[in-house]
Amino acid sequence: MKKLKIVVLAKQVPDTRNVGKDAMKADGTVNRGALPAIFNPEDMNALEQALQLKDKYPDTEITILTMGPGRAADIIREGLYRGVDNGILLTDRKFAGSDTLATSYALSLAIKKIEPNLIIAGRQAIDGDTAQVGPQVAEKLNIPQITYAESISYQNNNIIVKRRLDNGIETVQSPLPVLITVGSSATICRARNAKLLMKFKHACTQSELQEKSNDYIIQQRPYLKISEWGVDDVDADDKLLGLSGSPTKVKKIENVVFTAKESKIINDNEAEINELIIELIENHTIG
Amino acid sequence: MNNISVFCEIENGIVADVSLELLTKAYHLSEKLNCKLEAIAIGNKLNSIPKQVFPYGVHKLFLVEDRRLEFYQTLPFTHIVAGIFKESKPQIALMGASNVGRDLGPRVSSKLNSGLTADCTELEIGDFYDKKNDKQYNNLLYQIRPAFGGNIIATIINPEHRPQMATVREGVMKKEIINKNNIGEVVNLDSNKYLNNTDFVIEILERHVEERSINIKNSQVIVSGGYGVGSKENFKYLYELASVLGGEVGASRAAVDAGFADHARQVGQTGVTVRPKLYIACGISGQIQHTAGMDQSAMIISINIDKDAPINEIADIVITGDVSSVVPKIIAAYKKNTK
Ligand SMILES: Cc1cc2nc3c(=O)[nH]c(=O)nc-3n(C[C@H](O)[C@H](O)[C@H](O)COP(=O)(O)OP(=O)(O)OC[C@H]3O[C@@H](n4cnc5c(N)ncnc54)[C@H](O)[C@@H]3O)c2cc1C
Ligand SMILES: Nc1ncnc2c1ncn2[C@@H]1O[C@H](COP(=O)(O)O)[C@@H](O)[C@H]1O
Numbered sequence: 001m002k003k004l005k006i007v008v009l010a011k012q013v014p015d016t017r018n019v020g021k022d023a024m025k026a027d028g029t030v031n032r033g034a035l036p037a038i039f040n041p042e043d044m045n046a047l048e049q050a051l052q053l054k055d056k057y058p059d060t061e062i063t064i065l066t067m068g069p070g071r072a073a074d075i076i077r078e079g080l081y082r083g084v085d086n087g088i089l090l091t092d093r094k095f096a097g098s099d100t101l102a103t104s105y106a107l108s109l110a111i112k113k114i115e116p117n118l119i120i121a122g123r124q125a126i127d128g129d130t131a132q133v134g135p136q137v138a139e140k141l142n143i144p145q146i147t148y149a150e151s152i153s154y155q156n157n158n159i160i161v162k163r164r165l166d167n168g169i170e171t172v173q174s175p176l177p178v179l180i181t182v183g184s185s186a187t188i189c190r191a192r193n194a195k196l197l198m199k200f201k202h203a204c205t206q207s208e209l210q211e212k213s214n215d216y217i218i219q220q221r222p223y224l225k226i227s228e229w230g231v232d233d234v235d236a237d238d239k240l241l242g243l244s245g246s247p248t249k250v251k252k253i254e255n256v257v258f259t260a261k262e263s264k265i266i267n268d269n270e271a272e273i274n275e276l277i278i279e280l281i282e283n284h285t286i287g
Numbered sequence: 288m289n290n291i292s293v294f295c296e297i298e299n300g301i302v303a304d305v306s307l308e309l310l311t312k313a314y315h316l317s318e319k320l321n322c323k324l325e326a327i328a329i330g331n332k333l334n335s336i337p338k339q340v341f342p343y344g345v346h347k348l349f350l351v352e353d354r355r356l357e358f359y360q361t362l363p364f365t366h367i368v369a370g371i372f373k374e375s376k377p378q379i380a381l382m383g384a385s386n387v388g389r390d391l392g393p394r395v396s397s398k399l400n401s402g403l404t405a406d407c408t409e410l411e412i413g414d415f416y417d418k419k420n421d422k423q424y425n426n427l428l429y430q431i432r433p434a435f436g437g438n439i440i441a442t443i444i445n446p447e448h449r450p451q452m453a454t455v456r457e458g459v460m461k462k463e464i465i466n467k468n469n470i471g472e473v474v475n476l477d478s479n480k481y482l483n484n485t486d487f488v489i490e491i492l493e494r495h496v497e498e499r500s501i502n503i504k505n506s507q508v509i510v511s512g513g514y515g516v517g518s519k520e521n522f523k524y525l526y527e528l529a530s531v532l533g534g535e536v537g538a539s540r541a542a543v544d545a546g547f548a549d550h551a552r553q554v555g556q557t558g559v560t561v562r563p564k565l566y567i568a569c570g571i572s573g574q575i576q577h578t579a580g581m582d583q584s585a586m587i588i589s590i591n592i593d594k595d596a597p598i599n600e601i602a603d604i605v606i607t608g609d610v611s612s613v614v615p616k617i618i619a620a621y622k623k624n625t626k
């Protein structure tokens with residue numbers, strides 16, 4: 001069988017599941033600083049699928065690709081701690097402000113350069129909840145896609161995927177190359193491997209290196225260097241990136257506020273509840 | 288004038304509710320824009336589709352019938368839908384935020400390089416003035432949706448690119464017959480015009496589809512339980528209340544996660560959106576992700592031991608007490624007064 005060369009797409013996201021009171025600034029914008037940055041949960045599911053294929057076919061090569069600011073190098077380290085072979089941080093000021101389409105354009109260029117035959121993404125990122133980037137990347141690469149995957153296997157040069165429908169399950173088969181998006185119903189990701197954690201603890205990008213000034217470690221152990229690619233490395237057209245490359249614009253953002261209603265308070269006793277029920281029957285709410 | 292187009296999802300010859308809801312919304316938008324409403328249906332046996340969609344005010348229905356297209360597949364559907372959009376040039380294109388719509392929408396938008404906004408909760412027509420380029424845009428589609436886990440509501444627009452594409456979840460828009468006698472134009476298109484052989488590289492090996500057995504969306508009364516109900520066992524009070532009131536049982540995600548209720552019953556941002564006549568929230572705290580799916584209910588009753596639970600702020604009636612004590616009292620009172 002053909003050797004699998006996998007790219008896992010993973011994004012660093014603010015943890016919107018634990019939004020505290022300080023998450024919103026007074027002017028109604030999101031205070032990103034107050035939210036911990038995490039590995040997008042469904043991208044963890046995607047990573048696990050790639051690792052399972054590698055468990056089964058050890059010559060499989062996995063590259064984890066993430067686009068984001070410098071601190072998104074954490075995503076690559078998390079991948080290395082779990083068994084991916086290498087990682088690339090796609091980072092450039094010109095990528096900032098990209099909507100899903102501009103993001104897909106940038107990611108697809110990086111993928112073309114890596115030349116994988118299988119791309120695995122998460123179904124959606126919890127900051128935007130759009131689930132668009134996977135399919136949009138597949139279209140830009142002009143390859144088929146399989147969304148909502150629960151499990152992935154590889155047989156006779158074909159990828160076989162069990163996927164979720166709104167009201168059922170479907171099993172489909174595709175030749176390589178193909179892009180797959182994995183949902184949260186897939187197996188959860190394994191924990192970090194203690195040995196790999198020791199090995200890659202000091203892995204860092206060139207930019208991080210300049211801050212840390214521990215050059216010598218990287219010189220001795222080149223595998224600790226995480227590649228950083230910018231706009232020029234992937235030959236991107238500036239016009240298709242960032243705000244100018246994004247067809248969608250945000251016109252307005254509103255903080256969600258509850259408008260308190262005047263509510264009627266009733267206590268837990270038979271008489272009051274009885275009265276309420278009579279009222280609801282009379283005004284035809286129930287009955 | 289460029290029209291509005293709705294992609295109709297079909298399963299077993301029946302147009303999905305979410306598509307009919309979108310047709311209703313799109314019809315109202317088309318009236319505002321003074322343009323026409325178009326629908327696209329792709330599948331195997333489509334002879335009953337016209338009479339299913341025309342009552343929703345469709346002017347023109349594109350039918351693409353092909354034996355190979357009985358089940359949704361990404362590549363053929365993408366090429367047909369994008370092909371039709373290229374010819375008919377709609378200004379707005381809508382599809383359901385179902386697993387099908389969320390597979391197809393981004394693919395088509397990437398192909399046409401047009402923007403797409405997922406999971407909109409409201410769609411409106413409005414204007415926009417671009418300060419930076421001193422340019423005025425009239426009659427744009429405002430695509431309104433929650434973001435950041437429901438903590439903010441964003442209004443998204445696509446000033447320059449067409450079609451302006453959006454997906455909407457089932458139950459968010461209201462389905463309403465516009466004119467039961469309306470007859471529109473049917474345009475039959477040949478699938479081969481849009482397809483090539485490589486579009487069928489993905490093979491469906493197996494497919495299991497269950498009939499939807501639980502459908503809380505169309506229920507007028509919903510008795511919904513949260514983590515505060517305490518156990519699956521305690522949910523029986525809710526089933527009993529729902530049954531005497533002729534309603535259905537709903538649940539919060541915390542209750543579903545705890546195994547108290549089925550996922551099909553989950554109300555909220557990642558469940559269904561409901562707007563019943565009466566919503567009884569039992570032991571539900573009222574986090575934004577939950578209330579996003581029920582705050583349009585005509586009347587809300589909250590039963591909660593905590594008199595300051597956030598849900599109480601949007602409730603019309605607040606009963607302060609324990610679910611297992613209050614709910615049986617309601618059942619008894621109802622039985623007594625309806626004898
Ligand atoms: C991306 C995202 C999507 C989400 N989508 C959804 C969604 O679709 N739907 C959804 O519901 N949630 C959703 N959530 C989760 C949501 O944030 C809340 O965690 C959830 O709604 C809380 O459920 P709850 O109110 O049942 O539980 P809790 O918040 O634990 O509240 C329990 C309530 O019960 C009360 N109580 C306790 N004991 C009793 C008793 N004996 N009698 C009466 N009252 C009692 C308590 O006072 C409390 O108010 C989502 C979260 C995220 C991050
Ligand atoms: N900046 C990014 N870097 C790497 N992968 C991404 C990025 N944005 C999105 N993805 C991938 O695309 C999926 C869907 O993202 P979204 O469309 O934003 O919901 C995610 O789960 C990731 O796998």
